[in-house]
Amino acid sequence: MTTPIAAPIESRDWLRRRSRWSPFEIMFWLAALLPFILLPTYLPLASQIAIAALFAISVDLILGYAGIVTLGHAMFFGLGAYFAGIISVRGWGEPISGLLMAGLFAGIIGYVVSFLITRVQHLALIMVTLGLGLLTYELANALHDLTGGTDGLRGIRTWPILGQFKFDLWGYTGYAYTLAVLFLCFLLSRRLVNSSFGLALRGIRENVKRMPAIGADHKGHLRLVYAISAAIAGLAGGLMAQTTNTVALDSLSFERSADVVVMLILGGTGRLYGAILGTIIFLVARDQLAGINPQYWYFGIGLLLMVVVLFMPKGILGFLARIVDRSK
Amino acid sequence: MAGEEIVLRAEALKKNFGKLEVTRDVAISLPRGARHALIGPNGAGKTTLINLLTGQLKPDAGRIELEGGDITGLAPAHRVRKGLSRTFQINTLFPDLTPIEAVTLAVMERERTAGQFWKRLAAHGDAIEESFTILDQLGLADVATRTTRTLPYGQQRLLEIALALATRPHVLLLDEPAAGVPKDESAALFAVIAGLPSDISVLFIEHDMDIVFKFATRIIVLVGGGVLLEADPETVRSDPRVREVYLGHGHG
Numbered sequence: 001m002t003t004p005i006a007a008p009i010e011s012r013d014w015l016r017r018r019s020r021w022s023p024f025e026i027m028f029w030l031a032a033l034l035p036f037i038l039l040p041t042y043l044p045l046a047s048q049i050a051i052a053a054l055f056a057i058s059v060d061l062i063l064g065y066a067g068i069v070t071l072g073h074a075m076f077f078g079l080g081a082y083f084a085g086i087i088s089v090r091g092w093g094e095p096i097s098g099l100l101m102a103g104l105f106a107g108i109i110g111y112v113v114s115f116l117i118t119r120v121q122h123l124a125l126i127m128v129t130l131g132l133g134l135l136t137y138e139l140a141n142a143l144h145d146l147t148g149g150t151d152g153l154r155g156i157r158t159w160p161i162l163g164q165f166k167f168d169l170w171g172y173t174g175y176a177y178t179l180a181v182l183f184l185c186f187l188l189s190r191r192l193v194n195s196s197f198g199l200a201l202r203g204i205r206e207n208v209k210r211m212p213a214i215g216a217d218h219k220g221h222l223r224l225v226y227a228i229s230a231a232i233a234g235l236a237g238g239l240m241a242q243t244t245n246t247v248a249l250d251s252l253s254f255e256r257s258a259d260v261v262v263m264l265i266l267g268g269t270g271r272l273y274g275a276i277l278g279t280i281i282f283l284v285a286r287d288q289l290a291g292i293n294p295q296y297w298y299f300g301i302g303l304l305l306m307v308v309v310l311f312m313p314k315g316i317l318g319f320l321a322r323i324v325d326r327s328k
Numbered sequence: 329m330a331g332e333e334i335v336l337r338a339e340a341l342k343k344n345f346g347k348l349e350v351t352r353d354v355a356i357s358l359p360r361g362a363r364h365a366l367i368g369p370n371g372a373g374k375t376t377l378i379n380l381l382t383g384q385l386k387p388d389a390g391r392i393e394l395e396g397g398d399i400t401g402l403a404p405a406h407r408v409r410k411g412l413s414r415t416f417q418i419n420t421l422f423p424d425l426t427p428i429e430a431v432t433l434a435v436m437e438r439e440r441t442a443g444q445f446w447k448r449l450a451a452h453g454d455a456i457e458e459s460f461t462i463l464d465q466l467g468l469a470d471v472a473t474r475t476t477r478t479l480p481y482g483q484q485r486l487l488e489i490a491l492a493l494a495t496r497p498h499v500l501l502l503d504e505p506a507a508g509v510p511k512d513e514s515a516a517l518f519a520v521i522a523g524l525p526s527d528i529s530v531l532f533i534e535h536d537m538d539i540v541f542k543f544a545t546r547i548i549v550l551v552g553g554g555v556l557l558e559a560d561p562e563t564v565r566s567d568p569r570v571r572e573v574y575l576g577h578g579h580g
Binding site: 011012014015016019191192194195196197198199200202203206207209210211212213214215216217218220221224228 | 382403404405408409413414416420421422423424425428429430432433434436437438441442443444445446447448449450452453455456457460472473491492494495
């Protein structure tokens, strides 16, 4: 794709083509509707996947696009989950406003934390994210009256969506709701990565040293994307609280922070769909492997992760994209 | 020379790395539209001086003024936004971006529109057009949509300059713009530099004396961290001290 160009209009078209919707994308989102018809018994799993995929997208924005490696992003997932859960326990079970507030809350905390995050790099950055995650976990554990501590939060009741659609036992409403939120947040993220801001994030990832030399306030960019990412993670957590009516400490756990990075690396970073694909593979593999042997299912995940990292350095989606490019 | 408007002025700049004095009481002044060269043997502190002027390093003492305003304590990005840009001796580009993307980014950072995450990049037509004009001016129009890492080295050197130009500098500091470029190509590269708008003041580091004498209207000779001499090319060429410490054999 290196055809020379002769006019500014053409380079503008070239930039526009890069953000155009491909048939693969449309097919993917249509396929996301299939569980309603083909796999109704798997709808709760499908909701779980949609929630985890949303969480993985939030991590992709900072890790895949801006190059912030994090091992503590469950902090924002859990904050959103507890926020949505607690306001429901305290009497406000309206899902949409509750969810928006949960996302906003996580986003505000994310913005505050971002001032610390942008001060450190490399190993220190990973340790700071990890440390903040652990702090939040123990804080939730200690605030027993508010969070229920190790017993988890009890008494969450989520009202019907728009006063019409009750959350049913089979998960029809749950999946429709999570899929709609996932799709909207995906649209926002897709626009973000195809905007000038997305370009600035790629600039930071490509060469952070050059950014000040072109007059960029790159730390400001990083703070903004971190807050947006935290808000999206908070929405994912809020969705989990509302669709399962339970929030426990595991929503803030290190394991959740680590799993989401594994999902992202399996699928491929910096392409949004990698986050979704990685989540599907991870959770379906877990579902199937746990069916075979509930005790040792991480063995299979570990094997898969090593195969991907060793033979597909850009993740499964990056590998597939290369095959498609070659066959053109 | 009286009455000339000084755009960039440094006074009594000092910088030590441990006990090593890398910048000793340096004073320079760059008038508007200047084409000045900064020369000196290896280790004379030329790049350090550029790093001090642009804020990558903090001076231990001294003062730097840009168009009359004190910028000594400003962060590098802030100086760039005030009109002081630089290029790097070793390519400091965005390897995975295309030139049109990289230069558009620089334009949008200047216009403070880079943070608009809700608007598609392709919708910023003016910035893309301006970026293309800059690339065209430097002869990079044909490779505007090629990934930077795949470009020939000489074109990457030009992209260094394109990125700096996109910030609309009043003062441009070029750290060995032709470093590593074959001699025949470096003349072409300096022809581009000579053709820059006449209101941009340029200070460049260069080792090739033929190029220095051809393109510089004035030469600053830096030796051991201090200014040995600042004069027009003829004076520098015939100065015995310069011959001794710098030109040495081959030009003798």
